[in-house]
Amino acid sequence: MSGKSDTICLAICLLVWIGVNIADGFWVYYYVITSIDPNPRTAVDRTNSGFAAFYVMMWIFGFPWGCVNLVVWWGYYKEVIEEPGYSRSRGMNWLVNLFSLFVVLPVALFMIIMPFFGGWIVTPLAASHVWNHACDGYPMFAILDGRSYNQPEYIADVARFYLSGSSSSIFTYDIASPDGSDIWFFHLREFDTAQSSIPLDAYPTLQNIEYDFVNNAVTGNCTIPVDQSGNTTTSACLHGSFETSGFFFFNITSSVPVNTTDAPALQLDNALLRSQDKNWIFDFGAPALTLRTLGPDGQLGQTVLRTATTAYKDCTQLKVCLSSIQGPSGSAVGAEVLAPLGLILLNQDNSAIQCTTPSSDD
Incomplete structure (x- = not known):
């Protein structure tokens, strides 16, 4: 027994x-x-x-x-x-x-x-x-590169954009506040490849976005060609508001054209966007959020972008997967993607400086 x-x-x-x-x-x-x-x-x-x-x-x-x-x-x-x-x-x-x-x-x-x-x-x-x-299945992704602690202030915080499956960026945006005020600009810095080789639905015509942190307002200008000789015209194509405390929220109206001289007539697009989770900024961590459309009934819909992860051994770089309101088949460089992305880059700059600051024991 x-x-x-x-x-x-x-x-x-x-x-x-x-x-x-x-x-x-x-x-x-x-x-x-x-x-x-x-x-x-x-x-x-x-x-x-x-x-x-x-x-x-x-x-x-x-x-x-x-x-x-x-x-x-x-x-x-x-x-x-x-x-x-x-x-x-x-x-x-x-x-x-x-x-x-x-x-x-x-x-x-x-x-x-x-x-x-x-x-x-x-x-x-x-x-x-x-x-x-992480971004397999998305049409595009961006790598947000923030300034590290030991880099001088003139080094720009940049967002490099890539087509899915590519290792070469096609264009780069940066964010800056020229006079150190409450007005920040997220704008096209340079093309990293021949403009003629960029697909129309991936070409950035929304080339300058302004954030007013006093009024929590966002505006933007689009640049498109007017003829075959290379002349361009710039016009306002975005306005709206945003919130960064609590939920990450955008309410925007836009009319972003494609990069062609014979573009169809534009219509205004209204978009409500909200992060899936309320807490999207981590202590000593990169921004982390999934941004989705917000319906009139308060239900979240299509994912327009989501942060993925920082590069291993380089916390200054954050990968972000880009989609659109129409899903993977739509344009990933519309206002609903680019307008929020500038603020995510601004917060990635803060994270990059924090995570590269030497500890008191060093």
């Missing part, structure tokens, strides 16, 4: 041990995912303080649990390898030893190391994958 009770007790302990290891695996998994791409927010990172507590407790729990796993596997090897008994033949001992070396040992090392260092080991590997593939 005692032997049966011992067997049941051992089985229960084994199940509990396996269950805790699975739970710890999910703990590390959510830490890695949230560290790389905290958007959209979950129960793990609904608040900055909540994520900090999640992070600290993961390490506090991971150390003793790694020690528990070490003891368990040490006991296994002591029982199976060092004291195998005399009931097994020499051939069976060889099979057990080979199985323990090539199958059990990798599993044991994994279960011992991951509670200690899982976050550090997995995060860089996952970050590289997410950086390369």
